[in-house]
Amino acid sequence: MRFINRALSGLALTFSTLALLAAAGWHFYSTMSAAEQRRSPSARERSFAVDAATLKETRISPVVTAYGQVLAWNSLEIRAPAGGPVTEISTNFRDGMAVTAGELLFRIDPELAERRVVDSKAALAQAETELSEATQNRRHIESEIAAAKSEADVRQADLVRKTRLFDKQLTTSTIRDDSVLAVSAARQNVIAKEREFLALQGRIDKAEAGVARARLTLSDAERALHDTSYRAPFAGRLSEVALTLGRRVSQNEKLGLLIDPTALEVSFPVRNSDFGNLLDPNDKQNLAPLKAVVTLDLSGKSVPAAAVLDRPAAIASTQAGRTVYARLTGGEINALRPGDFVKIDVAEPELDRVAVIPADAATLDGRILLIDESSRLREHQARIIRRQAETLIVADVPFGATYVERRLPFLSRGIKVDARNVKQRPTSEAPVASADPLEPTPAAFDENRRQALIAFVRNRPDMTADRRDRILRELEKPSPESRILDRIERKMANPESRS
Numbered sequence: 001m002r003f004i005n006r007a008l009s010g011l012a013l014t015f016s017t018l019a020l021l022a023a024a025g026w027h028f029y030s031t032m033s034a035a036e037q038r039r040s041p042s043a044r045e046r047s048f049a050v051d052a053a054t055l056k057e058t059r060i061s062p063v064v065t066a067y068g069q070v071l072a073w074n075s076l077e078i079r080a081p082a083g084g085p086v087t088e089i090s091t092n093f094r095d096g097m098a099v100t101a102g103e104l105l106f107r108i109d110p111e112l113a114e115r116r117v118v119d120s121k122a123a124l125a126q127a128e129t130e131l132s133e134a135t136q137n138r139r140h141i142e143s144e145i146a147a148a149k150s151e152a153d154v155r156q157a158d159l160v161r162k163t164r165l166f167d168k169q170l171t172t173s174t175i176r177d178d179s180v181l182a183v184s185a186a187r188q189n190v191i192a193k194e195r196e197f198l199a200l201q202g203r204i205d206k207a208e209a210g211v212a213r214a215r216l217t218l219s220d221a222e223r224a225l226h227d228t229s230y231r232a233p234f235a236g237r238l239s240e241v242a243l244t245l246g247r248r249v250s251q252n253e254k255l256g257l258l259i260d261p262t263a264l265e266v267s268f269p270v271r272n273s274d275f276g277n278l279l280d281p282n283d284k285q286n287l288a289p290l291k292a293v294v295t296l297d298l299s300g301k302s303v304p305a306a307a308v309l310d311r312p313a314a315i316a317s318t319q320a321g322r323t324v325y326a327r328l329t330g331g332e333i334n335a336l337r338p339g340d341f342v343k344i345d346v347a348e349p350e351l352d353r354v355a356v357i358p359a360d361a362a363t364l365d366g367r368i369l370l371i372d373e374s375s376r377l378r379e380h381q382a383r384i385i386r387r388q389a390e391t392l393i394v395a396d397v398p399f400g401a402t403y404v405e406r407r408l409p410f411l412s413r414g415i416k417v418d419a420r421n422v423k424q425r426p427t428s429e430a431p432v433a434s435a436d437p438l439e440p441t442p443a444a445f446d447e448n449r450r451q452a453l454i455a456f457v458r459n460r461p462d463m464t465a466d467r468r469d470r471i472l473r474e475l476e477k478p479s480p481e482s483r484i485l486d487r488i489e490r491k492m493a494n495p496e497s498r499s
Contacts, residue, residue: 045416046416047375047416047417047418048410048411048415048416048417048418049417049418049420050371050404050405050406050408050411050417050418050419050420051404051405051406051420051490052371052402052403052404052405052417052419052420053357053402053403053405054400054401054402054403055355055357055397055398055399055400055401055402055403056355056356056399056400057353057354057355057399058354058355058356059350059351059352059354060350060351060354060356060393061347061348061349061350061351062277062347062348062351062385062386062388062393063345063346063347063348063388064270064274064277064278064345064346064348065343065344065345065346065389066268066269066270066274066324066343066344066346067268067341067342067343067344068266068267068268068269068341068342068344069266069267069268069339069340069341069342070264070265070266070294070328070336070337070338070339070340070342071264071265071266071267071325071338072259072260072261072263072264072265072338073263073264073265074234074259074260074263075236075257075258075259075260075338076233076234076236076257076258077254077256077257077258078105078230078238078254078255078256078257078258079252079253079254079255080108080230080249080250080251080252080253080255081108081227081228081230081251081252082108082113082224082227082228082251083108083248083249083250083251084108084109084112084228084248084249085108085109085246085247085248085249086106086107086108086109086243086244086245086246086247086248086249087107087108087109087110087245087246088104088106088107088245089105089106089107089243089244089245090103090104090105090106092105092238093105093106093238093241093243093256094238094241095238095239095240095241096237096238096239097237097238098235098236098237098238098261099232099235099236099237099238099258100232100235101232101233101234101235102231102232103231103232104229104230104231105230105231105232106230106243106255107228107229107230108227108228108229108230108249109228110225110228110229113221113224113225113227113228114225116221116224116225117218117221117222117225119221120214120217120218120220120221120222121218123214123217123218124211124214124215124217124218126214127207127210127211127213127214128211128214130207130210131204131207131208131210131211134200134203134204134207135204137200137203138197138200138201138204141193141196141197141200142197144193145190145193145194145197148186148189148190148193149190151186151189152183152186152187152189152190154186155179155182155183155185155186156183156186158179158182158183159176159179159180159182159183162175162176162179163176163179232258233258234258234260235260236258236259236260236261237258237259237261237337238256238257238258238259239256239257239258239259240254240256240257241255241256242254242255242256243255243256259338261333261334261336261337262333262334264327264328264333264336264338265307265310265325265326265327265328266294266307266325266326266328266342266344267313267323267324267325268323268324268326268344269321269322269323269324270321270322270323270324271321272321272322275312275321275322275324277348278290278309278324278346278348286311286312287309287310287311287312287324288309288349289308289309290308290309290346290347290348290349291306291307291308291346291347292306292307292308292309292326292344292345292346292347293305293306293307293344293345293347294306294307294326294328294336294342294343294344295342295343295344295345296332296335296336296340296342297343300473300474300476300477303332303335303336304332305328305330305332305333305335305336306328306329306330307326307327307328307329307344308326308327308329309324309325309326309327309346310325310326310327311324311325312324312325313325326344326346348386351385351386351393351395353395354385354393354394354395355393355394355395355397355399356388356391356392356393356394357391357392357394357403357405358390358391358392358405358406359387359389359390359391359392360405360406360407361392361403361404361405361406361407362382362384362392362394362407363407365381366381366382366383366384366394367379367380367381367382368380368382368394368397368403368404368407369403369404369407369411369413370398370401370402370403370404371401371402371403371404371417371419374416375416375417375418375419376414376415376416376417377404377411377412377413377414377415377416377417378413378414379412379413380397380398380401380403381396382394382395382396382397383395383396389483390483390487402419404417450475452492453475453485453488453489453492454472454475456488456491456492457471457472457475457488458472471484471488
């Protein structure tokens with residue numbers, strides 16, 4: 001009986017072990033089958049969704065954007081023309097005040113200069129009196145010389161007559177000798193008068209020199225008196241004023257700086273590649289007279305002013321670029337001040353048969369991805385002409401073809417894609433100079449669109465606070481930039497794209 005029980009127990013254990021082994025084998029087989037099924041390729045080819053656009057042929061003016069500083073090329077240091085205490089100061093003679101041409105700025109005590117003018121006038125009057133007396137004496141001496149010569153002629157005629165009488169023995173030798181002595185005395189009198197005339201002529205020349213010297217002294221005294229009152233030589237604004245009423249100033253001491261607000265220019269650096277595009281094609285030594293727009297940002301309010309390229313700097317500022325000067329010509333030029341940091345956009349000559357694409361659409365050497373009729377990618381080599389902010393201006397591309405706007409790392413030739421948002425690329429996404437640089441092109445903008453964009457920007461967690469505030473200030477403007485609006489709307493349509 002005990003043997004039968006042990007046999008049944010062993011048989012039960014054997015069947016249990018076999019059942020467990022069978023279950024384990026079945027589980028192992030199911031697991032391997034499922035893994036094999038997962039490794040097997042799908043029967044349907046996968047396609048990738050991409051943003052696409054159409055290459056549109058256009059004419060565009062590339063814009064070189066740089067940042068520089070406003071300078072004044074017509075400024076004057078105000079220096080004291082004379083020394084002495086300041087007795088009068090204009091109410092406009094202060095930093096930042098505007099003055100007109102000829103306006104009295106300050107006056108230095110004129111008492112000493114006035115006394116010098118009076119002394120100079122008296123000296124001139126005395127010199128003129130001496131000259132007048134010498135001139136009158138010259139007329140008298142000339143008359144006396146004429147009378148002496150007449151007397152000498154009479155004495156000579158008398159000597160001739162008496163000599164004839166003596167030859168005829170009708171008179172004595174004593175009478176003839178007296179006539180000879182009379183002639184000699186008359187000639188000596190003429191010589192004396194002529195010597196006196198020459199002395200008087202020297203006195204006259206000396207008097208004339210004295211008059212000229214006195215007039216020059218008077219002119220200097222009057223100029224010194226005039227210099228005690230300083231008037232603005234041209235209209236402008238004052239800076240660096242250092243003068244108070246009653247202060248004693250020395251001659252040629254600097255008292256301020258007068259700046260002509262209409263004679264302003266902008267100094268800004270450009271890259272060597274951009275500098276080459278700004279040169280005059282007919283004269284490589286000078287810049288082409290290209291138009292530019294200077295923009296001053298005043299807490300979100302943009303102040304534009306028109307400018308034109310003037311000249312390059314005489315010395316290269318850096319190894320990678322040059323310094324260029326642009327002359328301000330109009331617009332809100334009165335709102336600009338020397339020292340302002342501004343942005344300047346220089347419009348280059350128009351380029352023909354080009355296309356504008358996003359910078360993400362091409363590699364560094366200009367390779368872009370085109371979508372053919374079978375929705376597969378093929379690579380095309382484009383020629384990059386300009387890099388404009390986040391866009392590229394390219395040539396040698398098949399106009400009308402569809403291309404991928406953003407070339408992602410996993411996209412390559414032969415991959416099948418699903419093109420979405422296929423559109424023609426607007427040329428306004430690249431910075432283009434309008435015919436009138438001071439007349440911006442307003443964007444179509446309503447309040448609902450504005451609020452939607454503002455809400456989207458405020459809810460972006462991956463955006464820095466400074467960038468968010470800058471974009472919000474731009475959206476609050478009556479006419480925000482079209483480039484910023486298009487970027488935000490593309491981001492709203494594709495939230496996973498890069499900012």
